[in-house]
Amino acid sequence: MTLVLSALILWAAAWWLNVRLANGPTAHTPATKLLVPVIFGLTLLIMWELIVRGLNVPLVILPAPSLIAARFAQSLPILWADFVQTFVKGALSGYAIGCAAAFVTAILIDRSDFLRRGLMPVGSFVAALPIVGTAPILVMWYGFDWQSKAAVVVVMVFFPMLVNITAGLQETTQMQRDQMQTWAATYWQGLWKLRLPAAMPFVFNGLKISSTLALIGAIVAEFFGSPIVGMGFRISTSVGQLALDMVWAEIVVAAIAGSVFYGVVALIERWVTFWHPSQRR
Amino acid sequence: MRSVVPVLAVVAVILAIWYLACLPMNIHTALTNAERAGVAVQPEGAAERRDRSGIGLALTNPGQWADTWAQDKPRLPAPHQVLAELWDTTAMKKVTSKRSLVFHGWITLSATLLGFAIGTGMGIVLAIGIVHSRAMDMSVMPWAIASQTIPILAIAPMIIVVLNSVGVQGLLPKAIISAYLSFFPVVVGMVKGLRSPDAMQFDLLRTYNASRGQTFAKLRLPASVPYLFASLKVGIAASLVGAIVGELPTGAVRGLGARLLTGSYYGQTIQIWSALFATAVLAAVLVALIAGAERMTLKRMGLGR
Numbered sequence: 226m227t228l229v230l231s232a233l234i235l236w237a238a239a240w241w242l243n244v245r246l247a248n249g250p251t252a253h254t255p256a257t258k259l260l261v262p263v264i265f266g267l268t269l270l271i272m273w274e275l276i277v278r279g280l281n282v283p284l285v286i287l288p289a290p291s292l293i294a295a296r297f298a299q300s301l302p303i304l305w306a307d308f309v310q311t312f313v314k315g316a317l318s319g320y321a322i323g324c325a326a327a328f329v330t331a332i333l334i335d336r337s338d339f340l341r342r343g344l345m346p347v348g349s350f351v352a353a354l355p356i357v358g359t360a361p362i363l364v365m366w367y368g369f370d371w372q373s374k375a376a377v378v379v380v381m382v383f384f385p386m387l388v389n390i391t392a393g394l395q396e397t398t399q400m401q402r403d404q405m406q407t408w409a410a411t412y413w414q415g416l417w418k419l420r421l422p423a424a425m426p427f428v429f430n431g432l433k434i435s436s437t438l439a440l441i442g443a444i445v446a447e448f449f450g451s452p453i454v455g456m457g458f459r460i461s462t463s464v465g466q467l468a469l470d471m472v473w474a475e476i477v478v479a480a481i482a483g484s485v486f487y488g489v490v491a492l493i494e495r496w497v498t499f500w501h502p503s504q505r506r
Numbered sequence: 507m508r509s510v511v512p513v514l515a516v517v518a519v520i521l522a523i524w525y526l527a528c529l530p531m532n533i534h535t536a537l538t539n540a541e542r543a544g545v546a547v548q549p550e551g552a553a554e555r556r557d558r559s560g561i562g563l564a565l566t567n568p569g570q571w572a573d574t575w576a577q578d579k580p581r582l583p584a585p586h587q588v589l590a591e592l593w594d595t596t597a598m599k600k601v602t603s604k605r606s607l608v609f610h611g612w613i614t615l616s617a618t619l620l621g622f623a624i625g626t627g628m629g630i631v632l633a634i635g636i637v638h639s640r641a642m643d644m645s646v647m648p649w650a651i652a653s654q655t656i657p658i659l660a661i662a663p664m665i666i667v668v669l670n671s672v673g674v675q676g677l678l679p680k681a682i683i684s685a686y687l688s689f690f691p692v693v694v695g696m697v698k699g700l701r702s703p704d705a706m707q708f709d710l711l712r713t714y715n716a717s718r719g720q721t722f723a724k725l726r727l728p729a730s731v732p733y734l735f736a737s738l739k740v741g742i743a744a745s746l747v748g749a750i751v752g753e754l755p756t757g758a759v760r761g762l763g764a765r766l767l768t769g770s771y772y773g774q775t776i777q778i779w780s781a782l783f784a785t786a787v788l789a790a791v792l793v794a795l796i797a798g799a800e801r802m803t804l805k806r807m808g809l810g811r
Contacts, residue, residue: 240641243645244641246641247641247643247644247645248640248641257644261641261644261645262645262646262648262649264645265645265649266649285668285671286668286671286672340512340516341512342509342512342513343509343511343512343513343514343515344512344516345509346509346513347516347517350790353739353743353790353793354743354786354789354790355743355750355785355786355789357750357751358750358781358786359782360766361767361769361770361778362770362775362778362779362782365581365773365775436655437654437656437657440657441657441659441660444657444659444660445659445751445754448663448751448754449754449767449770450770456660457660460660460664464663464664464667465667467671469664469668472661472663472664473664475660476660476661476664479656479657479660480656480657483655483656483657484652484655484656486655487655488655
């Protein structure tokens, strides 16, 4: 009971501290902006630990963070193998193939107004569908190994990317295109020097959306059949064995992989589209 | 309206490619069946054909093309087979039958809608808290944004099994996953929307001596509606995915996700494809409903086009 009580006291103290920090004179400094969410996150984590211990919550319902951390540290080789299988082989390769295919398709249909008007509504329609559902079909076609996961990821990222790139290629104004024309620029010069750079904010928007989709696709596809390695496989079998500390360790891996992936794409975006208003500071 | 012809053309091309793709995908089985029935095929013997490419086999055996579009368990079912199965399992079966897609669709839809309602409601409440409390904004918002980059769907099996072990079964666990997935888009969109009025408008209300509640009801809330609808469209699609994935880990007895899973266990490809199309139709209808509500609401508010 004392543990639960101290959890509540800790919550009140941390909240009071955060209110002071947020409304204090230093609220607009970068340090405070970083400190406040960190305090909040740490408080939640410590409360979780204290309450789970205080109420003796069984392991099969919710393991304490310390147990998850211990499991994480113990099973690094397993987690690494799962990460390589699901993220590097499945998600990353599928992401690269899907984005490249969408890019090529977008350039191909760019010259034909008819194709664009036909494909765009179809593309946006398909992009809104629950494409994870194709996972069982693709697992059946390409087998249990990472190829089928990459195929699911390709299908999942293709349409959001296609829609974004095509929208981006429409982004230049008539005036800018006329300017290229007065310089006697060919189609490819106009594309390379004007329209592709102008499309980059849209392209990166698509790349960021797809980075999340890629990891989801690779993990969910493993629920439909996989070799005995992989994050989705580990999650579903560990759930079956009620080894929830392993499941949580796997989720920590997924969270780290997902946010680092997104962060890398966002960094490249800042570097490529430094001229865009949203990147100014 | 001027897009109708191009869209129809694209759909027709997709259907044509689909029918053509059935040839190499299903030709191996078609030839084996034909050989068993005593028809001469090129080359003879299943072992002989195993390593040949589907395209080559399809070209040398034009007589077997019809069979590639009419198999029981094809690798790739033809469009008309999927449509026939869809018609058969929706219109021809009683809705209470376990083989009816309407029955399974309703199971998934009810979980989706319940989850969507919970997620949206909580998302709006949290967004209101965030715009009114600086401390909450600074503590919660970075986590809400960061959590969108995390594959939340990965925890779906755990939620189902854990709730199952505490005795919660049926609709609620799936709804919780749906709620979780639709929650964050709504929070992020709603916070943006509640903040969207510019400083001049807030100043005007201050000159009227409006209270916080009045500012909220008369300025912030109406201004947030377009943003809310944009997030709702994302949220409902995410909810549906959540409900479907939530049906997978329990061994999947009922629901569209269960149809996908049992289909993949027993190689019933036509069943998988028809379930897939049912989810597509469901998603399209849900998004269209919200888009319709959006148009009507914005029109009433004088924002419509």
